[in-house]
Structure formats: structure tokens, C-alpha cells
Amino acid sequence: MYGIATRLFRNTNHVRQILHNFQRSGHYLCKKLTFSKYGNPLDVVSLEEEEIKDDLQSNEVIVKMVASPIHPSDINYIEGKYAITVDSFPSLIGNEGLAEVVSTGSHVKNMQPGDYVIPFYNQSGTWRSHARLKETQLIKIRQDVPLMEGATMAVNPCTAYRLLLDFENLDPGDVIIQNAANSAVGQAVIQICKRRKITSVNIVRDRANLPELVEYLTRLGADIVLTEQQLRTTKIFKSGQVQWPRLALNAVCGASATELMRHIEDGTSLVTYGAMSRQPITVAPGKLIFRGITLHGFWLTDWNQMNIEAHARWEMLDQIQSMCVNGRLVAPRHTCVLIDNYREALRKASDPDGKCDRKQILVFDTSLVTKD
Numbered sequence: 001m002y003g004i005a006t007r008l009f010r011n012t013n014h015v016r017q018i019l020h021n022f023q024r025s026g027h028y029l030c031k032k033l034t035f036s037k038y039g040n041p042l043d044v045v046s047l048e049e050e051e052i053k054d055d056l057q058s059n060e061v062i063v064k065m066v067a068s069p070i071h072p073s074d075i076n077y078i079e080g081k082y083a084i085t086v087d088s089f090p091s092l093i094g095n096e097g098l099a100e101v102v103s104t105g106s107h108v109k110n111m112q113p114g115d116y117v118i119p120f121y122n123q124s125g126t127w128r129s130h131a132r133l134k135e136t137q138l139i140k141i142r143q144d145v146p147l148m149e150g151a152t153m154a155v156n157p158c159t160a161y162r163l164l165l166d167f168e169n170l171d172p173g174d175v176i177i178q179n180a181a182n183s184a185v186g187q188a189v190i191q192i193c194k195r196r197k198i199t200s201v202n203i204v205r206d207r208a209n210l211p212e213l214v215e216y217l218t219r220l221g222a223d224i225v226l227t228e229q230q231l232r233t234t235k236i237f238k239s240g241q242v243q244w245p246r247l248a249l250n251a252v253c254g255a256s257a258t259e260l261m262r263h264i265e266d267g268t269s270l271v272t273y274g275a276m277s278r279q280p281i282t283v284a285p286g287k288l289i290f291r292g293i294t295l296h297g298f299w300l301t302d303w304n305q306m307n308i309e310a311h312a313r314w315e316m317l318d319q320i321q322s323m324c325v326n327g328r329l330v331a332p333r334h335t336c337v338l339i340d341n342y343r344e345a346l347r348k349a350s351d352p353d354g355k356c357d358r359k360q361i362l363v364f365d366t367s368l369v370t371k372d
């Protein structure tokens with residue numbers, strides 16, 4: 001009831017205060033997903049309950065999570081195959097999500113009950129219904145950012161934003177090429193390109209429902225969508241129909257990365273930010289020696305740490321929020337699954353062939369559950 005009422009009346013301070021007082025009974029029952037050893041998520045993740053007391057330190061805040069996505073990096077973290085390892089078991093899970101402030105300590109000045117916030121520190125453990133955090137571990141976001149956009153804006157759209165800004169100077173009319181174009185990052189790349197008038201060439205894996213996917217990505221703003229097989233033989237660049245891309249974004253590696261390198265302009269960059277195929281990248285020496293292609297890696301976690309107080313970080317978050325508010329950046333295609341049914345969401349998100357189709361988002365209120 002609390003969640004539905006706050007969604008319906010999220011901008012009404014009076015209703016917020018009533019709900020706030022109603023919940024200030026002193027305790028919150030937190031449902032949380034944890035794991036106690038590395039392994040297959042379906043074997044090692046379990047749902048626990050914990051009582052959170054409302055006896056806050058002056059700088060603390062209690063938040064109620066609204067929605068938390070499941071990312072490939074979360075799966076890798078649970079498997080023990082990620083760059084960040086667990087400090088101590090049992091460990092919380094989840095690195096992104098949207099939360100609503102429900103209670104604040106006496107010295108918390110910038111947040112009040114009803115505000116929407118995102119936890120903004122590594123492995124914040126967002127797969128839980130409630131959390132008691134320091135004010136400094138949270139970023140307040142605009143109240144008019146739609147819920148699922150807010151829950152998914154801090155990782156993938158920020159990655160897309162940086163990939164398109166930090167490696168090549170792209171002007172309107174320039175072309176980029178990306179694989180895993182239907183991933184959450186890929187969908188954000190498409191939408192940011194559209195806004196910046198950059199042409200996007202989008203590579204996806206072949207599938208039974210390809211026309212439906214092409215139509216969806218085109219509606220998002222994709223200029224060209226090709227399968228990996230079509231890219232191998234396409235003449236669109238050689239014929240001059242489309243300019244050679246000036247930036248390639250690689251989330252797959254293996255043969256897919258090799259194909260991207262075959263289709264970019266000399267002297268430009270391939271940026272690797274993911275390795276969904278779990279294959280290495282093979283580079284023909286001529287690409288480096290004669291064609292002057294530069295290979296880069298990108299990790300948002302590193303970028304955030306190095307830019308914690310930087311203007312560039314706030315500017316990025318402002319721009320992404322504005323895009324979400326004006327409908328130019330929509331959440332990736334997703335299914336919202338109640339935390340109690342987490343196994344269903346984990347099964348899809350940890351498919352061994354990566355065939356998930358939609359971002360799985362854990363929600364904590366039945367009113368937000370959706371069907372595929």
C-alpha cells in the first residue's frame with residue numbers, strides 16, 4: 001500500500017508525511033538476497049529476512065528499495081569471476097537500484113522521506129527491500145525521473161555516455177558501430193547517439209524474432225541493425241552508402257570484436273567494455289601497424305572512483321536524468337520480478353548462452369510486477 005500510494009502521490013508532500021508517520025513505528029522487515037560462497041547463482045543465492053531498527057545515527061537514512069536490476073556483472077560477482085571480490089561472506093548482492101527515503105537521521109539535510117535516491121558506491125547490495133545507509137552513500141535524483149529509468153540509469157546509460165564521449169571526438173553525422181546492440185548498454189548507446197545526431201550501426205546475434213528486435217531498436221533510434229553474419233559480408237561501408245565508423249564499442253570480444261575492427265576507419269578506436277562471449281580478442285598486427293587502430297578498455301567503476309567529485313560526473317548524471325524525464329532515454333526492455341520470485345529472474349539472467357532477452361529487474365512491491 002505504501003509503495004502504491006507513494007507512486008500515485010509522489011509529489012504531494014502532505015501524503016508523504018502521513019505515510020512517513022505511519023511507517024515510523026520503529027522497525028522495518030527487510031527481505032534481502034545474499035550468498036555464502038561463490039557458485040552458480042541458482043545454487044548459492046538465498047532469500048533472508050532481517051529487522052532494521054529505526055534508531056538512526058544522525059547521518060543515516062533508511063531507504064525502501066523500489067527496483068534493482070540484475071546485471072551480468074552481478075552474476076559474475078556471485079560466480080567469483082568479477083574484478084571485485086567479496087569482502088566477507090555472507091555477502092549482499094546488487095550494484096544498482098532506485099530507492100525511496102523513508103526515515104532520516106537528525107543531521108541529514110539534503111534528503112527527506114519520499115525523496116528518490118540511488119545508492120552510489122560499489123557493491124551497495126541493492127537486492128534488498130530496505131537498507132540503512134549513510135547520507136553520503138546516496139545520490140538524490142529528480143522526483144520526475146520515471147521509476148524504472150531511475151532504477152537503471154546509474155550503470156548502463158552512464159557507461160554508454162562515457163563510451164561516446166571519452167575516446168573519439170564525435171560530431172553530428174559521424175558513425176559508430178557496436179555489438180551486443182540490444183544489451184542495456186547498447187540500447188542507451190542508440191538513444192544517446194540519436195540525441196547527438198550520431199549514426200549508429202548496431203550488431204546483434206541472429207534469432208528467431210529478429211524482425212521484432214530490429215523494429216524495436218529502430219524505434220529507439222538505431223540507424224542500421226545488422227546481424228553478426230550480415231556484418232561479415234556487408235558492402236554498406238565500401239560502397240560509400242554509410243561512412244566508415246569512427247568508434248567501435250565492444251561488449252562481446254572473440255570473433256565479434258574482430259569483425260568490428262574490420263569495419264572502422266583507419267586511426268580510430270575500438271573500446272572494449274564487456275566480454276559476453278568470454279573469448280579473448282585476436283588482433284591482426286596490420287590493424288595496429290598499418291591502420292593505426294587503437295584498442296582501449298573502459299570500466300565505469302574505475303571512472304567513477306577517479307571522478308568522484310568531478311564536475312564531469314554531475315554533468316553526466318544531470319544530462320542522463322534530463323533525457324529520462326523528457327522521454328529520450330527509456331529503460332532497457334525489462335521484466336519486473338518480485339524479490340520472492342528471485343530464482344525465476346536469476347535463471348533468466350544467468351542463462352549459459354547469455355540469451356536473456358530482457359533485463360530482469362527485482363521489485364519489492366507486487367504492484368510493480370510485469371509479465372514478459
Ligand code: NDP
Nearest residue numbers: 180182183184185205273274275276277298299300354355
Ligand atoms: P544485458 O544483460 O542487457 O545484455 C547482454 C547482452 O550480451 C545481450 O545483447 C546478449 O545478446 C549479449 N550476449 C550474451 N552472451 C553473448 C555471447 N556469448 N555472444 C554474443 N553476445 C552475447 O547486458 P548489459 O547491457 O547490462 O551489459 C552488457 C555488457 O557490458 C556486459 O558484459 C557487462 O558486464 C558490460 N558492462 C560493462 C561496464 C563497464 O563499465 N565496463 C558497465 C556496464 C556493463 P543476445 O540478446 O543475443 O543474447
